Structures are given as C-alpha cells and as structure tokens.
Amino acid sequence: MHEGQRAALERFIAQAAGARAAAITQAQLLSGGAIQENWRLDIHIDGGAHDGPLAAVLRCDSASAGVATSHGRAQEFALLKAAHVAGVTVPEPLWLCQDRAVFGRPFFVMRRVEGTAAAHRIVKDPALGGDRVRLAEQLGRELARIHSIRPPRPDLAFLPVPELPPAAWLIDRARRWLDGHELPHPVMEWGLRWLERHAPAPGELNLCHRDYRSGNYMVDGQGLTGILDWEFAGWSDPLEDIGWFCAKCWRFGRNEREAGGIGAREDFYRGYEAESGRAIAREQVRYWEVMAHMNWALISIQQAQRHVSGEESSLLLALTAHITPELEWEILSMTEED
Structure with missing residues (x-):
C-alpha cells in the first residue's frame, strides 16, 4: 500500500x-x-x-x-x-x-476476527478450534442460520432466482461453460450426465454460501470466530452447502473425518438439524458431493486459466491446475456403479 x-x-x-x-x-x-x-x-x-x-x-x-x-x-x-x-x-x-x-x-x-483459517493446520492440529465435536456441531448450526435467509430479499435483489431447479441450473451453467472452453473434458461431461440422470426433486430455495468448507472459517484455541468468503453465495438447495462441506475434496487429507476434515458427519448434521428444526435428507447428500467435485473442478480450470493466459502470474493459481485430474478421478469413483 x-x-x-x-x-x-x-x-x-x-x-x-x-x-x-x-x-x-x-x-x-x-x-x-x-x-x-x-x-x-x-x-x-x-x-x-x-x-x-x-x-x-x-x-x-x-x-x-x-x-x-x-x-x-x-x-x-x-x-x-x-x-x-x-x-x-x-x-x-x-x-x-x-x-x-x-x-x-x-x-x-x-x-477483524482473530484466529486462523488455514485448513491444512486446522485439520491436523487438535488445539485449533477447541473441542472437535462441538466445533462440528457449531459449524452445522452456523450453516442452518445462513439457510434461514430466504427469497425474496430486497437487500439481496442482485442474486438471480434460478428459473430451473437448483441442480438443473448448476448443470446447465457448467455445461455452457464447458461448451465454450477451448479444451475438452470428457470426464466432466460424464459427470454432468450422471448428475442430470440422478437429480433429486427440487426443494425450497435458501441462501447458500456455496464455499462453506474448512479454509473459509476462522478458529482460535477455543472455537469458531468467523465465517468468511461470501463471493459465491446464491439461492439454491441447502443440500448444496452440506454436500460441499462434507465432500472428500475439502477434507484436506483427513478423509476419515467426513465433516470438513475436522469431525464426524453426524456431529455436523446434529448441529444443523437442532438449529434449523428440519431433518437432512441423508440419502441425497452423496449426489451433492458429486456436484461439489464437479463445481470445484470447473473453478480449478478457471483459476489455472488466469495463470496460463498471463492474466495473473501466480504460483497458487498454477498449482490449482494440478488438482483437476484428481477431482475428475473422484467423480469417476463416485459414479462408477452407474
């Protein structure tokens, strides 16, 4: 500065x-x-x-x-x-x-809120975030509070209300972007077709964070201090956020801790259900985890393109390109039975 x-x-x-x-x-x-x-x-x-x-x-x-x-x-x-x-x-x-x-x-x-948001530290250091059962429950409660915000909202009028059901809207957006991209991605085309064929019945629209994961909240030694990074938020199915948080790609190597690499899935679910007063459709969460890998793969391609095109020289953006094949492999692994 x-x-x-x-x-x-x-x-x-x-x-x-x-x-x-x-x-x-x-x-x-x-x-x-x-x-x-x-x-x-x-x-x-x-x-x-x-x-x-x-x-x-x-x-x-x-x-x-x-x-x-x-x-x-x-x-x-x-x-x-x-x-x-x-x-x-x-x-x-x-x-x-x-x-x-x-x-x-x-x-x-x-x-400013104090603490760290570094996911690779949070998932490995039990001293960060305090009691992990309580942290997972609290993150579930925080997500339920986000989902309590529903359209119409004049203060959020810039958020488009999807004309299609949320899953179909995300699939359509992804397909249009891939169709306009210069390189083919056949695994992602397969994943989009799988998502199309297995789309759940649409539910109500809520405000979704759309990047709710370890790395986008801050903790100190006692617990949660703040939810960060709202630049992707929009109206969608609340299961989109739940699938994103639990997806394997956001566990940072601690795959046994299915809730964001920090805790048990049921602890996270329990906090959400207690705050929201509604049950999570557990049988649908896996679908949204496939969607999470698809969306993160698209973002990884976009970020890599910023570096390769010369628009912004960044080692972080360049390294992001290397995770795309890993995400594609996970999409294939999760859908191979179909």
Whole structure:
C-alpha cells in the first residue's frame, strides 16, 4: 500500500465513521486469497461511534478479473450484512467504498476476527478450534442460520432466482461453460450426465454460501470466530452447502473425518438439524458431493486459466491446475456403479 492509497483510505474511513480523523498505524497484505486481496489494518479513529483503536480487514478485488461466478465487493458486503443480521458468526461489516479513486479498486472494511483459517493446520492440529465435536456441531448450526435467509430479499435483489431447479441450473451453467472452453473434458461431461440422470426433486430455495468448507472459517484455541468468503453465495438447495462441506475434496487429507476434515458427519448434521428444526435428507447428500467435485473442478480450470493466459502470474493459481485430474478421478469413483 503506497502513501497515496493510505492517505485516501484514511480520509474515507474518517468520513464513513463520522470521525474527525483516522490514522492507519499498520497495513499488511495477508497471504492467500486467489480471488480477492485482504489487508490487515490497525486504525486509530478520532471521534465518532468508533472512537479509539480499531482492528479491521480491508477486502478488495484481486489484480485480475477473478472467477466468472464470483460476486463483486458491493454484493459480498450486502451478503455479509444479511448474514450478520441473521445471527451468523461473521466479521462485522463496517463500510463499503466503490470509488476507485480511493484505493484503485472497490473494497469494504470489516471488523477483524482473530484466529486462523488455514485448513491444512486446522485439520491436523487438535488445539485449533477447541473441542472437535462441538466445533462440528457449531459449524452445522452456523450453516442452518445462513439457510434461514430466504427469497425474496430486497437487500439481496442482485442474486438471480434460478428459473430451473437448483441442480438443473448448476448443470446447465457448467455445461455452457464447458461448451465454450477451448479444451475438452470428457470426464466432466460424464459427470454432468450422471448428475442430470440422478437429480433429486427440487426443494425450497435458501441462501447458500456455496464455499462453506474448512479454509473459509476462522478458529482460535477455543472455537469458531468467523465465517468468511461470501463471493459465491446464491439461492439454491441447502443440500448444496452440506454436500460441499462434507465432500472428500475439502477434507484436506483427513478423509476419515467426513465433516470438513475436522469431525464426524453426524456431529455436523446434529448441529444443523437442532438449529434449523428440519431433518437432512441423508440419502441425497452423496449426489451433492458429486456436484461439489464437479463445481470445484470447473473453478480449478478457471483459476489455472488466469495463470496460463498471463492474466495473473501466480504460483497458487498454477498449482490449482494440478488438482483437476484428481477431482475428475473422484467423480469417476463416485459414479462408477452407474
């Protein structure tokens, strides 16, 4: 962050906070974030409702265009506000700025939560996240609170209501993207056909996070501190999120812990059912786990393309390309009996 950005950002924060002045005492670009950038900010605010020190995070677009299906920052800010009001454990959203003259890109500022989101550490270190049964149950409860948000919602009017049942809509979106892609992916075509033939009856629409997994929540030594990364959220079948969380591709090597690599599937289910008051259709979750591998494979191709095309030189994006065959193998393994 150069001095011009810092000064413009300080002026914006002071105005947004209704303060006399704001001073950024520390600014650090955080690691990770293939689609967005996150800046750790320590701010001292003089006056207004936030008078005093403020620990915050600034979230802005990455240098490149990002994944085709990801939301912009204004949309993600609105989603974060809706989740916060619904009682979901999220960082408090503070201020949105769409004036590119301030930081060069749209951004929003949210209150910082402490802990780590590093999935490879969380699944291996039992000291992170506290009691694992309780953590799995709490993650189930948090997801149920997200799913309590239902259309119509004027504050979320930018989210399209699918004209097709959620599964059919996802299949159609994936097929159209693959048809326009320059390289063939026959395994994924097979997977789409399987998903088409086995699609469950559509249920009600809820707000789905669509990236609810280990790596997108923060924990400290006691437990959960925040649900992160809302850029893919949309109206869908709640089982889409449940399948995504339990899918093998998001267990980070701890395959025996079927709930996100951190706990038992039934512990996660129990928390969800207790909070939502409705039973999970367990026989349908496997279908949505196949869908999870399909969607993650599509995203992996898109992210790899950003690097290969020269749009954004990134080792993280380049390495993402290597997981596509593994995801295709899992799709074949899960559907081989059919």
